[in-house]
Amino acid sequence: MPLKQTNSIPDIVIGRLPLYLRALTRLQQEGREVTSSHELGRKLGISSAQIRKDLSHFGGFGKQGTGYQIEYLVNKLRTVMQVNQEWHVALVGAGNLGSAILHYRGFADRGFRIAWVFDSDPAKIGAHIGGLTVQPLEELAQTIKENQAKLAMIAVPAEHAQSVANMLVEAGVQAILNYAPININVPDHVMVQYIDPVVHLQHMTFYLKD
Amino acid sequence: MPLKQTNSIPDIVIGRLPLYLRALTRLQQEGREVTSSHELGRKLGISSAQIRKDLSHFGGFGKQGTGYQIEYLVNKLRTVMQVNQEWHVALVGAGNLGSAILHYRGFADRGFRIAWVFDSDPAKIGAHIGGLTVQPLEELAQTIKENQAKLAMIAVPAEHAQSVANMLVEAGVQAILNYAPININVPDHVMVQYIDPVVHLQHMTFYLKD
């Protein structure tokens, strides 16, 4: 769960910023230079008023009568979200899922680089995957501390997710993206987000007829 | 976006049911038979009052003084979410991501089976991945119609996601899980959910110091 700072911008607003950035960079790729809260809203299925209100938390990024300068807004959002730099991410788990994450091309141009990968399976240690060498779990703490890594992803079986999380927290990681289908407990100062496709599918089957 | 039926249970409540089910089945695996809203809340980082209120939308599942019978509640939630049956899911895209999805063991015991996989790349068509044979995109419409598939996942590059979505909608799919990092537009009667790890990472980097 994200930290909740008092007197601050609602977390739900922060959660939409990456969606705005994603849509804006796509418009940019299409060669567009200006957009409006209405156009963005249509693309995202969000009301234009909400977009304007969200963005206004960070300053007046738009121009009345004209809209938003895309490149300018992209830069502002990147700065706000601190993705105008490259974050080095530690990955734990080099199985099917971990390998897929390592091969995924979508991190690089959006602020993230997987810099280390760990696994406990001796058969996997030393293997080269996606340009990285799989390190033993025993090296996790030292590697993370030495490099002051702040971000990690967990891609191990559910049974091991909590103990991996404990190691990561102990090593100083501040934010965890957990692909294991289980809730993990961490201290208040550590954030956790989850990716579980089944949760999304089950959410939708509720509404299906038949 | 999920359908919004008037006079009905809030969608935000529906979205939490899969999390409850996930935590409950884990407790079950640990051999537990009874739990309480407090225990569940602690595990999920949700208040106990919210859990009680959410569950009460579907009937009185608990016993005062005792708590909730885990097996009973699991069955009730499965029925409510309609995952007490196996849903057959179509997957579009057999690249890195598609392959990883096909190899993922986590769908089977939670109500889903990937039953078909499609790709447009002639080099991939006919290949056997995770027990399935990759079919050409040209067969998508007919296969989905014949089998009345209601669910699909998109795991193709962002540029192709919208056209794939159009094909799926045209073929009668009612719910789409989109792994491509782009918003897609579909008619109101079709639901879409998104999985984009970068969105979660960017959400968290906002809060990171340094």
Added chain:
DNA sequence: AACTGTGAAGTTTTTCACAGCC
């Protein structure tokens, strides 16, 4: 004419707190 930024109003969601039951 088109669009933003924003108080005010409206709606939704969460929490409180307690009666009732085991």
Added chain:
DNA sequence: GGCTGTGAAAAACTTCACAGTT
């Protein structure tokens, strides 16, 4: 004593609607 289920209160969030700017 411990726990659920639930109205009522509180908080959070979204939409409205319009003044102000280009």
